[in-house]
Amino acid sequence: MAGFKNRVKEWFENFIPVFGIHTRNQRGGNKMPVGSGVKKKIELWFEAFGHLVYQYRWVSLILMLVLLGGLGTQLPKLTFDTSTEGFYHEEDPALLTYNEFRRQFGRDDLIIVAIEPTDVFNQNFLKKLKAFHKDLEKEVPHIDDIISMVNVRNTRGDEDRLIVGDLLEKWPEDEAALAALRQRVMSNPLYLNRVISEDGRFTTVVIKMNSYTSLGIEADALQGFDEAEPTASDRDSEAVQEKFNMGGEADVSIEESPFLTDKEKSAAVEAVQKVISRYQAPDFKLFCAGSPVVEQVAKQLMMKDQSRFVALVILTIGLCLLVMFRRISGVLLPLLVVACALVSTLGLMAVFKVPIKHPTMVLPSFLLAVGVTASIHILSIFYQSFKKTGDREEAICHALGHSALAIVMTSLTTAAGLASFATAQIAPIADLGVFASIGVMLAMVYTIILLPTFLAITPMRIKGRVGEPSSRTLMDRVLEATADFATSYPKGIIAVSLILLAVSILGASRLTFSHNILTWLPKGIPVRQATVKIDHELKGSVVLEVIVDTKRENGLYEVETLNKLEGLAREIEKINEGDLFVGKATSVVDILKEIHKALNENRPEFYVVPQDSKLIPQEFLLFENSGSDDLEDVVDSQFSQARFTIKVPWLDALRYVPFMDHVESLFQQALGNKATITVTGMMALMGGSVHAAIHSAAVSYVIAGIVITLMMIMMIGSIGLGLISMIPSLLAILLVMNIMVLFGFPFDMFTMLIGSIAVGLAVDNMIHLMHNFRRYYGETNNTRLAFRETFHTAGRALLVATVVLSLSFFIYMFASMNNLFHFGLLTGTAIILALVANFLLAPAFITLINRPALPAEKEVNHHEG
Structure with missing residues (x-):
């Protein structure tokens, strides 16, 4: 005691x-x-x-x-969210606007199934289409509506009656009926590029999912009901409706109900894909696309890659540790420590209900690679001291005294670099910034406390005899030669580096931003091919939603407003900028023209907006009394808000930004102060993420640069040295940016992470070098000898750590997805370049700064020779 x-x-x-x-x-x-x-x-x-x-x-x-146990038990609560909405913070105005749109009009992210038969208007095909449609209704959960040629709205007049029914309500029995069906379908503007292609070769099945989740509702709402085999979508719809209509505990307003979860969307997409696999045939070619499908496939690929990469990273780290330490304890102990940090970090994400999203999927591999480097420094010194003295306790204490301070400082700088993303406008980038920095700090805590604990209790033998000097390896000779080269030619090294820096700044200015989830997927994957096919044949798979709010009840009964909307549709459909074109523009006006034509003996010349303001409310009322609820999808109950939908191809989100601005300006010019205009929908979310990502990257890089520079100044104790210490990091990042420009790699949600990751890790190298240099310079008072010793100890550990880190990121080059390939290649390259820059520039700068002491050093070196 x-x-x-x-x-x-x-x-x-x-x-x-x-x-x-x-x-x-x-x-x-x-x-x-x-x-x-x-x-x-x-x-x-x-x-x-x-x-x-x-x-x-x-x-x-x-x-x-x-x-570890307290946080690890939370892992089962960890969820995934790969939706486009998931890129936004819950309080983001763009997401709030989109949520209001979904509450009013339902979802706009549709599952689109295009079908290419031998002949669309053929009895056998139509029967198979009907069976396919029915199986989708029966087997796919969380579905609000399915539209195809089987049930698409068919509005017609019969004497003085308005009849709204399904297109194939009356089945065509002979060739004459099929010919009449063809003529009716191909002449209906609403059908073209919606359920039938312009050339009649393709038809579609469009699947609209529920807006709201059925989780926690279905069991209570359906208890006691014993219906005869309701469809999957019927069960969901009944459950949700029961919850909204029943009293007591189940009474919840629609505004308070949560939206469909990522898990439910995945279940719907997987069910659709399962039905498609049964029906796929040479005479019934199926192409499935739409943002829910793209997101689901991306999630499946990333989860598959991630589980594989974690195993490969662990294997890579283990092999590198085995080569370096040649001890089982040198392999297992660091892996145990970093695994504890990873489990704790993911457990914290579960505690705070932060789901795994696209960028945060790199977190496990990142923490495994980055977290193990601290253990390498501790073990490197521990094994040397343990062999020298044979005293385990003293070896542990010496290792902590030698390396723990540097580990704390490097952990702080790495965490600071990552935490710079915490303010990002893109939610998963912010999540990664927060939890990656927390993970780094947890790895530091586990390394400083748990690793010495493991070393104290793990049976261990001394390799060789106590006090026996270690033999010089090839690595030692290379590191010593590097130290001698850097201290012998400081001016040349610095001059070349500054030239590279200047050239790299010019090259990096040509870097362009990109955000296109579709291009993340391999070219040969079905959903990517299907999207291209649907965009070409049916003129688009993504929609822009424009909400026109007249701010007055029955404002959509006004002839002038409806005429303006019709004119806008014609003008917008003329937009064609190469790969960006408008395939269709629809609104409540199309339904009104459809009604007006039907009430005038189905004559084509009456497919217009009625110019008598008294007719408009009457015609809408007749339509509603027919039993159709289709108006609910395009107007609110007060006829004050209208939904205007514009269909375009799937492109890079950067292309959507000027297009959305142009569309909004057209609406403003046409409607002036008669209505307020709100642009939303999937396209708006995708386009808005571009500005948010660019802004986040710029702010994060500035914050990381300033914070880490200030930390370096405080740690080194010199403003000049603190600023100089950032040059290797800056050079490495700029060189990687030039590689991106040279090979046409995009600056996207993943590659934007490289800068802050690289600057944190590069500064870590500098801290370890300077920390050890000061120690050895105090002993030798000789710059070259001090750097030789520094490279023998810290340099050796840094080299192994860099090999571990770079290989861990290079593993992503085997990913199924292109974005992960780019991320792994470029991050691994940045880490290697950062080490090379630090190994050359740190000794070069210090040699020049210590130039007055060189005469004495030369004398020492001469005697050594």
Whole structure:
């Protein structure tokens, strides 16, 4: 017990002076702080802390396992969200606007199934289409509506009656009936590029999912009902409706009901794909596309890749550690430590209900690779000291005293670089910034506490004889030659680096941003091919929604407003900018023209907006009384808001931004102050993410640069050296940007992460080099000798850590998705370039700064020779 009190007293006395707080004895001058300088005091504090951990290793182990267990048990609650909406924060105005749109009009992200038969207007095909339609209704859950030629709205007049029914309500029995059907379909403007292609070769089945979730509703709402085999969509719709209509605990307003979950959307898409697989045939070619399908396929590929990559990263790290340490403990202990950090980080995400999204899917592999580097530095010194002295406790304390301070500093800078994304407007980027930085800090805590604990309790033997000097390896000779080269030619190295820096700045200015989930997918994958096919044959698979709000009840009964909407549709449908064209523009006006034509003997010349304002409400009323609820999809109940839908091809979101601005300006010019215009929908979310991502990248890079530079200035204690220390990081990032420009790689949601990751890791290298250089320079007072020793210790660990990190990121080059390939290749390259830049520039700058001392050094070097 007395020994423990002495340990605590030593630990306390070394810790307190670090922060400028002195005990009474210290103020009185009776006791001087142990060591000289803050750095020395912190190192001694870590040594004392090592004694404390060793003495109470089982207590430390239990405490760490309690922390791990508490967070690890939350992992089953972790969820996934790969939707376009998931790119936005819950309070983002764009998402709030889109949510209001969904509450009023339903979803606009449709599942589109295009069918290419031998002949659309053929008895056998129509029968198979009907069976396909019915199976979708029966088997696909969470469906609001399915539209195809089987049930698409057919509005017609019969004497003085308005009849609204299904297109194939009366089945064509002979060739004459089929010919009449063809003529009726191909002459209806509403059908073209909606359920039939302009050339009549393709037809579609359009699937609209429910707006709201049925989770937690279905069991209660359907209890006691024993219906005869309702369809999957019937069950969902009845469940949701029951919850909204029933009293008591089940009574919830639509505004409070949560939207369809990512899991439910996935279930719907998978069910559609399952039905498609049964019907796919040479005479019934099926192409399935739409944003829900693209998102689902992307999620499946990323989850498949991620599970594979975690295993490959662990294998890569294990092999590198085995080569470096040639001990089982040197492999297993770092992996255990970093696994604890990863489990804890993911557990925290589950606690705070933060789902895994597209960019955050790289988090496991990233933390495994980055987290293990701290263990490498500790183990490198521990094994050297353990072999030298044979004293396990002293080896642990020496390793902590030597490396723990640098590990804390590097963890802080890495976390700072990642935390710069915490303010990003793109939600998953912000999530990654927060939890990756937390993960890095957790890895630091586990490394400083749990790794020494493992070293204290793990059976271990000394390799060779105690005190036997280690033989010089090829790695040692290469590192020594690098130190000599960098200190011998400092001016040349710096000059070449500055030239590269200037050229790289010019090249990086040509970098362009991109956001296109479709291009993340392999070219040969069915959904990508289907999207291209549907865009070409049916003129689009993405929609822009424009909400026209007259701000007055029955404002959509006004002839002038309806005429303006019709004119806008004609003008917008003329837009054709190469690959960006408008395939269809629809609104309530189309339904009105359809009604007006039917009420005038189905004569084509009456497919117009009635110019008698008294007719408009009457015709709408007749339509509603016919039993159709289609008006609910395009107007609100007060006839004050109208939905205007514009269909375009799937393109890079960057292309949508000027298009949306142009469309909005057309509406403003046409309607002036008669209505307010709101642009929303899937396209608006995709386009809005471009500006948000560009802004987030710029802000994050600036924040990371400023924060890390200030930290380096404080750590090094010199403004000049602090600024100089950032040059290798900047050079590495700019060189990678030039590689992106050279090979045409996009600057997207994934590659934008490289800068902050690279700058944090590059600065880590500089911190370890400077931390060790100061130690050895104090012993030798010789720049070259100090860097030789630095490269023998820290340099060796940094080289192995860089190999581990770069290989861990290069593994992403085997990904199914192109964006992960680019991310892995470029991040791994940036890490290697950062190490090379640090190994050359750090000694070069320090050699020039210490130039007055060189004569003495030359004499020392001469005697060495």
